[in-house]
Amino acid sequence: MEKYSLIGKSVKRIDVTSKATGEAIFSADIKLSRMLVGKILRSPYPHARIIRIDTSEAENISGVRAVVTASDTSGDKWGVFRYTQDQQFLPTDKVRYVGEEVAAVAAVDEDTAIKALKLIRVEYEELPAVFDVESARKPGAPLIHEQYPSNININIKIDVGDIEKGFQESYYVREDTFMAPEDSYFQGEPYAVAAHFDQSGNLEIWMPNAGPHLKAKPLSNVLKIPLNKVRVRKVRIGGAFGGRSEISPADVICALLAKKSQRPVKIVYTREENSIATRQAHSMVATIKTGVDKEGRVLARDITCYMDGGAYSSTGPIAVSVPFLCMEQAYRMDNVRYNGYRIFTNKPVRGMFRTHGRAFACGIDLQLDMIGKELGLDPVQMRLNNVRKTGEYTSTKSYITSCGMTETVLKTTEKAKWNEKWGKLPPYHGIGIGCNSVQTGFPMGIRGGSQAFIKFNEEGGISVITGIVDNGQGNDSMIVQIAAEELGLDLNNVQLITADTEVTPSDPGSYSMCETFIGGNAVRLAARDAKKKLLKIASEALKVNADRLDLRDKKIFVVDNPEQSISMSKVVRMALGRGESISGEGTYWPKVDSRREWVENPSGQLSETFSFGSVVAEVKVDPETGKVDVLEVTAAQDVGYALNPKVIEGQFEGGVAMGGQGGMLSEYVLWYNGRVLNPNQLDYMVPLATDMPKINNIIVETIDPNGPYGAKEAGMSVAMSAAQAYCSAVCNAIGVNIKEFPLTPDKILTAIEEKEKFKQNIK
Amino acid sequence: MDKKTILLKINDEEYSITTCPNRTLLEILRDDLSLTGAKESCGEGACGACTVLLDGLPMRSCLLLVTEAEGKEITTIEGLSGNGKLDPIQDAFIEYHAIQCGFCSPGMILTAYSLLKNNPDPDEEEIRHAISGNICRCTGYAKIVEAIQAISTKGR
Numbered sequence: 001m002e003k004y005s006l007i008g009k010s011v012k013r014i015d016v017t018s019k020a021t022g023e024a025i026f027s028a029d030i031k032l033s034r035m036l037v038g039k040i041l042r043s044p045y046p047h048a049r050i051i052r053i054d055t056s057e058a059e060n061i062s063g064v065r066a067v068v069t070a071s072d073t074s075g076d077k078w079g080v081f082r083y084t085q086d087q088q089f090l091p092t093d094k095v096r097y098v099g100e101e102v103a104a105v106a107a108v109d110e111d112t113a114i115k116a117l118k119l120i121r122v123e124y125e126e127l128p129a130v131f132d133v134e135s136a137r138k139p140g141a142p143l144i145h146e147q148y149p150s151n152i153n154i155n156i157k158i159d160v161g162d163i164e165k166g167f168q169e170s171y172y173v174r175e176d177t178f179m180a181p182e183d184s185y186f187q188g189e190p191y192a193v194a195a196h197f198d199q200s201g202n203l204e205i206w207m208p209n210a211g212p213h214l215k216a217k218p219l220s221n222v223l224k225i226p227l228n229k230v231r232v233r234k235v236r237i238g239g240a241f242g243g244r245s246e247i248s249p250a251d252v253i254c255a256l257l258a259k260k261s262q263r264p265v266k267i268v269y270t271r272e273e274n275s276i277a278t279r280q281a282h283s284m285v286a287t288i289k290t291g292v293d294k295e296g297r298v299l300a301r302d303i304t305c306y307m308d309g310g311a312y313s314s315t316g317p318i319a320v321s322v323p324f325l326c327m328e329q330a331y332r333m334d335n336v337r338y339n340g341y342r343i344f345t346n347k348p349v350r351g352m353f354r355t356h357g358r359a360f361a362c363g364i365d366l367q368l369d370m371i372g373k374e375l376g377l378d379p380v381q382m383r384l385n386n387v388r389k390t391g392e393y394t395s396t397k398s399y400i401t402s403c404g405m406t407e408t409v410l411k412t413t414e415k416a417k418w419n420e421k422w423g424k425l426p427p428y429h430g431i432g433i434g435c436n437s438v439q440t441g442f443p444m445g446i447r448g449g450s451q452a453f454i455k456f457n458e459e460g461g462i463s464v465i466t467g468i469v470d471n472g473q474g475n476d477s478m479i480v481q482i483a484a485e486e487l488g489l490d491l492n493n494v495q496l497i498t499a500d501t502e503v504t505p506s507d508p509g510s511y512s513m514c515e516t517f518i519g520g521n522a523v524r525l526a527a528r529d530a531k532k533k534l535l536k537i538a539s540e541a542l543k544v545n546a547d548r549l550d551l552r553d554k555k556i557f558v559v560d561n562p563e564q565s566i567s568m569s570k571v572v573r574m575a576l577g578r579g580e581s582i583s584g585e586g587t588y589w590p591k592v593d594s595r596r597e598w599v600e601n602p603s604g605q606l607s608e609t610f611s612f613g614s615v616v617a618e619v620k621v622d623p624e625t626g627k628v629d630v631l632e633v634t635a636a637q638d639v640g641y642a643l644n645p646k647v648i649e650g651q652f653e654g655g656v657a658m659g660g661q662g663g664m665l666s667e668y669v670l671w672y673n674g675r676v677l678n679p680n681q682l683d684y685m686v687p688l689a690t691d692m693p694k695i696n697n698i699i700v701e702t703i704d705p706n707g708p709y710g711a712k713e714a715g716m717s718v719a720m721s722a723a724q725a726y727c728s729a730v731c732n733a734i735g736v737n738i739k740e741f742p743l744t745p746d747k748i749l750t751a752i753e754e755k756e757k758f759k760q761n762i763k
Numbered sequence: 764m765d766k767k768t769i770l771l772k773i774n775d776e777e778y779s780i781t782t783c784p785n786r787t788l789l790e791i792l793r794d795d796l797s798l799t800g801a802k803e804s805c806g807e808g809a810c811g812a813c814t815v816l817l818d819g820l821p822m823r824s825c826l827l828l829v830t831e832a833e834g835k836e837i838t839t840i841e842g843l844s845g846n847g848k849l850d851p852i853q854d855a856f857i858e859y860h861a862i863q864c865g866f867c868s869p870g871m872i873l874t875a876y877s878l879l880k881n882n883p884d885p886d887e888e889e890i891r892h893a894i895s896g897n898i899c900r901c902t903g904y905a906k907i908v909e910a911i912q913a914i915s916t917k918g919r
Contacts, residue, residue, distance in 0.1 A: 012857055019865025020853040020872060022800020022840035029799035188804055188812065188866035188900045238802075238866030239900050271805045472864025472901050646860040646906070653903030654863065661903075681805035681898070689891040689904040 005552065006485045007709050010646035013477040014491060015236075015470060024236045027192035027206050028268045035194070036065050036106040038257050038267035039113040040250065041120050042277065043095035043102050046346035046674035047129035047142065050094055053103060054121040061119065063112035066261035068253065069103045078218055080246065083599070084153075084313035086145050087349075089222065089249040090256075094127065096144055096311035097348050098674050099276040101249045106257040106265045129346035131674050133285065133306040136343045144311060144344040153309050154316045154342040158324065158602050160395040161335030166300025170291025172374055173300075178363030179285040180741040182308070182669040183662075185353060186686050189238020190274040195254040196264035202229045203255055208237040209499075210245040211509015213447060213467055216501040218247040223255055231502040240471035241658065242352040243279045245511040246315060250277075275679035279351030280669065282307040282319060282342070286360045290367055296377045296385050300335040305360055309342040310349040316342045317598035318442065319350065323357035326720065327364050328395040329437035329610050330405065331386045336395050346674050354719045355659045358741045362664070365434045365724040370737055378422050379433050379728060380413050387435060388612065390702070397593075398606045402702040402712070404638030405435065405612035411698045416616040416634045428621045430733025434724020435614045439607035440713040441514030443592045450522040451505035454483060454530045454584035458576060460554055460568035461493040464526070467507025468519035469499045473715070474647040475515045479523050481643060482708060486527030487534075488551035488568070513713040516643065517608065518588050520708040525586025533582050538571050591706070609704045613637030613717035615725040617660060617693075621733045623752055626745030628665055628730055635718045636698035641710035649697040651715025656695050660722030661687040664730070664742050769833050773798070774842025780829070788832045789813045789824035792839060800840035800869040804898070811897030814870030815839050819881075821874045821896075840869035843876060851914050852876045859910035863901035871897045875911045883916040890915075 018024040055067040070092040079085035090101055103120050107113035130136040130144070136151040144151055167173055193207040203225060209215050212232035220227040237244070250267050257265040269277070284307045291300040303324065309316055320340040328336065355361070372382040388394075390403040413419070413433065421431050441448070452466040464483045470476040480494045497503055507522075508514055531551060538556040539546040542564060550559050557565035575582045593604025614636050620629045635652045642648050666685035670677040678684045703710030731737045736751040764783045771778045773796070780795060792798040792815070801824055804812035808826040815824045816838035824832075843850045852875050855861070862868045871894060878885060878893040885893065890911045891904070899907065 010860070013860065013862070016857050016862040016865065016868075017849070017853075019862050019868050020840075020849065020856050021844050022798070022869045024865055025799070026802070026866065028803070029793075031797065186900060188810075188864060188898070189802070190804060236865060239864045241900075268803075271807070472866075474863070650860050650863055650902055650906055653905040654901045655903075657903035658900070680807060681809035682807060686898060686900060687903075688895045688898065689908065690895040692891075692904050695903065695905055 004485055006481050006491070007643055010644055011481060011491060013474050013647065014480050015476045026189055026236045026238055027194060027208055030194040030206055030266060032194065032196055032264035035264040035266055036108060036261055037110045037113045038104055038106045038254055038265045039117050040101050040253060040267065041103040041117045043098060043100040045095060045124055045126055046098050047127040048095050048124035049127060050091065051123040051125055055103065057119040058105060058116040061112060061116050063108040064105060064116045065108070065263060066106040066257050067103065067116065067120070068256045068260060072256050072260065074224060076222065078222055078247065079313050080315050081317060084316060087312040089252040097346050099348055100311065101253060104253045104257055106261045129674055131345055131347060131671065133308050133343040133345065136345050144346060148344060151344040152341055153313055153344050154320050154599065156317065156320045156338065156340040156599060156602060158336065158338040158396060163300040163302055163335045163337050166335035167291040170299045171294045172371060173289065173291040174367065174371060175287065175289035176363065176367055176739055177285060177287045178359040178739045180283060180359035182283045182350065183281045183353065183358065183667045184275055184669055184684055185241045185243040185280065186684060187239035187241065187243065190271055191248065191250060191269040191278050192267065193250050193254040194264065194266040195258040197259050201225060202231060204231045204233060205251065205255060206233045206235040207251055208240065208244050210240045210469055210471055210511050212469065212499045212501045213506050214245055214509050214511065215247055215251065219251060219255065222252050234499040237471045240510065241354040244471070245509060246279065246351065248278060271681055272679040275684065276348050276676050279314060279349055281353035282309065282350040282357065284357055284359045286363050288363050288367055290371065292371055294375065296372055296375050296382045298331065298333060298386055301333050302337045304339045305341065307340065307342045308345050308347065308350065310345060310347040312349045314349045314351045319352050321598050321602060322352065323360040325396070325439065325606060326356055326437055327361060330388060330435050330612065332388060332392065333395045354716060355663050355723055356720060358663055358723050361436060361720050362724050362727040362741055366727055366731060366737055369728055369731065380409060380418055383409050383433060383435050388437065396606065397603050401609050401706065402640060402704040403612050404700040404702040407700050408612060408614040408636035408638055409435065411700065412614045412616045412634045412636045415696055415698060416618060416632065418616060421618065428623050428733050430729045431616065431618045432725050432728025432732050433614060433616050434721040434728060436717045436720040436724065437610050437612045438513055438713050438717040440517045440609045440611065441508065441590050441592065441607045442512045443594060443596050443606065444508050447506060447508055448592065449587060449589035450507040450519040451587045452522040452526040453505070454526045456572045456582050458569065458573055460572050462487060462489065463495040463497055464523060465497045465504055466519060466523055467499060467504040468515050469510040471510050473651060474644065475510060478516055478520060478643055482520055482523050483527050486524055487531060488553055488555065513716050514590070516711050516714065517707050518590055520711065521588035522586045524708045525588060526584040529586055530582060530584025534568065534571050537574055538566050541566050541571065541574065608706055609712045611638055611713040611717050613721050615660070615718060615721040617725040617729040619729045619733050621730060621748060626748035628743065630661065630693035632694050632696070633660065633722065634696040634698065635722065636700055637715065637718050638700040638702050639714035640704035640707045640712035641701050642699045643709060643711050645699055648699055648714045652697045652718045653695050655715055655719035656722045657687045657692060659719030660726040661691055663723045664726035666742065666744065668742055769829055771832060771837060773837040774839060782829065784828065784830045786829050787825055788827040788829045791829045792824060798839050798841050802866055802869065804866065811870045811874065812867050814873050814897065816873055816877055819877060821877045840873060843872065850876065852879065855910040855914045859906050859913055861902065861907040861910040867897055867899045871899060871907060879915060885915055887912065
């Protein structure tokens with residue numbers, strides 16, 4: 001008999017039939033009776049004092065049911081950390097970016113709401129503004145928040161080992177600066193939120209969210225209502241990619257409008273609003289100095305990174321740390337100093353993004369290529385000499401329980417025929433590799449663990465109740481697969497109740513790549529708890545010790561005599577007949593160092609386990625147009641154990657599209673004085689079906705000792721390592737190292753031109 | 764603006780709608796008829812999330828005035844399955860894991876359906892070209908192409 005009946009198999013996802021038929025309801029699809037349309041008035045200035053807001057004319061229009069401004073709020077400032085409380089969701093004193101929320105209207109229809117917005121009179125006093133990290137840090141630069149001198153929001157300092165000694169002992173040292181502008185999540189679904197208060201003061205609210213419990217607490221704080229009255233409901237989510245974890249001003253505004261109008265209100269963002277007024281990724285400038293020995297082993301690294309945080313803190317301390325942490329996990333860095341700064345500018349707020357810093361990650365990898373060239377070592381050897389291994393500690397003291405990094409390097413390069421191609425490809429034809437690692441969860445205080453419940457019906461079917469969220473990646477299916485496997489059920493014997501703060505227990509949400517590991521483990525433990533109770537009753541009925549029994553195909557059977565069995569439904573009915581309950585409860589709390597803190601103490605176990613991956617890309621560059629044709633991409637990741645291989649392949653392929661194809665070749669935000677010039681789909685270039693290369697997927701399994709069935713984070717590191725591989729391959733193809741990303745045709749042509757000029761001069 | 768009565772034939776059912784003629788077909792489908800399978804993602808005809816079929820051809824309903832759809836056979840994603848049975852293209856999308864978040868899926872599936880009706884034997888390039896007006900942010904398109912290939916005549 002196979003070890004598992006459902007786990008490890010590419011079973012059909014349970015949520016997709018409704019998505020294939022149009023039945024699935026996303027936030028913008030929600031309709032409640034007497035529902036109003038909400039619209040937000042946004043700041044036209046990047047930095048301005050608000051002198052007064054006059055809403056009287058707007059309020060008098062027929063069809064307008066509520067207008068809200070800062071005077072409808074407590075004025076409290078919110079922040080993810082106690083030391084980052086700097087954002088009001090409707091500001092009282094000043095606006096800090098073009099697009100910031102100033103007021104909002106709820107009306108009977110959209111036309112009326114838009115008409116009313118135009119009649120809100122806001123008197124501003126314009127203030128000088130800053131739009132990049134360099135001018136924001138200059139003495140005399142306008143301060144965006146009084147309490148942050150030089151507009152420095154966060155400084156993460158990590159200093160491990162002895163870098164001075166490391167550089168002294170180095171055979172070769174080089175320093176390079178890499179930079180990239182912001183990229184955008186560009187989720188398929190523009191942000192939308194629907195809210196409703198009942199007569200008892202309970203708030204019901206729907207929005208695309210990566211963690212309902214992470215949304216409920218700030219809503220409770222800001223609206224000053226008890227947490228038990230905040231019901232963040234489950235709804236289908238059209239993608240997150242790191243962007244939908246935190247509370248959005250729209251959530252608060254929609255709730256305020258619903259409260260004031262005493263009617264349900266829905267706000268649906270336009271594509272432009274989604275690009276400007278939801279979180280986007282940071283732009284960054286990373287200076288990396290690396291010293292190596294003759295074999296290319298890194299002896300010291302000194303990194304300074306400036307990230308443009310926009311106007312508010314958001315998840316700043318995490319966002320500044322994670323780009324570095326991913327790389328210290330991927331590569332050994334015994335002597336390393338990291339200085340990460342997040343700088344405030346008068347631009348929209350930046351958050352966590354799936355690819356965690358193109359400039360940083362691609363810089364680390366591209367520099368390894370450059371160093372290898374000096375030493376006569378090929379990029380693969382440079383990686384193999386530096387990659388992380390099982391049993392090591394990262395620079396900031398996280399123990400690595402399982403690591404298949406070397407295997408991913410070997411397997412991708414073998415599949416991509418690296419040895420036959422490296423150095424042997426025709427002109428403008430290149431191959432490159434990137435390696436990366438991702439956390440499986442962060443220390444998150446009291447919200448870091450997950451709990452799950454399982455209840456049986458009298459036919460032996462179950463309901464699973466958990467706070468786990470599905471943003472589209474397949475988490476709902478993952479839970480059902482685990483519960484059904486443990487209890488010997490079919491997928492359709494399982495009902496799922498998830499992501500609803502009224503019903504489901506606390507869970508970190510689909511955030512920090514932890515759902516399979518933390519939420520999955522909790523569900524598995526809940527199922528095992530229930531199983532124990534079932535086997536106890538069955539053991540009495542079958543007159544066999546419980547440890548000789550197991551469950552499969554809705555039957556409890558004697559392991560050494562499978563003929564002797566009893567149906568689960570009978571066991572459940574026996575329990576009910578005896579007045580006993582059968583249910584399961586499971587809690588999983590990841591083993592992380594709770595003393596670890598992003599700024600104060602960046603040391604200790606960050607995550608219980610980490611994923612590792614490599615991507616190889618092969619490209620052809622047209623030297624006339626600068627256009628890159630990606631011929632083939634091979635992606636591998638150590639996922640611990642593949643619970644559903646096809647789902648994981650989908651994550652790999654999506655990661656290559658977002659991190660590599662889009663992130664490295666075409667995606668970037670364009671600015672003019674704090675205004676986003678390409679917020680729409682025609683101008684922000686996400687990859688199309690015709691752009692994508694052939695992708696080879698290689699799943700590497702190391703069976704993590706603590707993951708459910710050995711599983712850990714699956715798919716995210718591919719997005720980053722794809723960016724790195726694309727960068728490495730394009731630079732290899734043109735024979736120039738471009739340090740400003742993404743690698744758009746203009747940059748490629750300039751680089752080729754300069755190389756040619758240089759050659760001419762030498763002659 | 765004066766309202767106008769418009770007759771629409773959607774998924775073989777007839778609807779008489781009195782509305783301002785400056786509204787888009789997408790607004791009518793979603794707001795008036797609760798056919799919310801068609802999604803609005805970009806609102807400017809670039810992403811394909813609002814795709815419906817007009818006389819069998821994929822069209823962006825966010826760019827069509829409702830009056831332009833009068834007298835045409837309109838098919839939305841809700842009309843593709845019936846009597847408890849999915850269309851084979853829907854089954855293929857499910858079977859081949861071509862759906863992740865699902866926001867683009869209704870438009871993508873209708874485009875694929877129309878492609879196969881007009882060209883039962885598309886090669887990979889033709890498939891990629893046909894769906895290049897439907898943007899998916901999750902999948903990297905690989906499994907979508909596989910799903911369509913699987914039920915093309917050659918794939919069978």
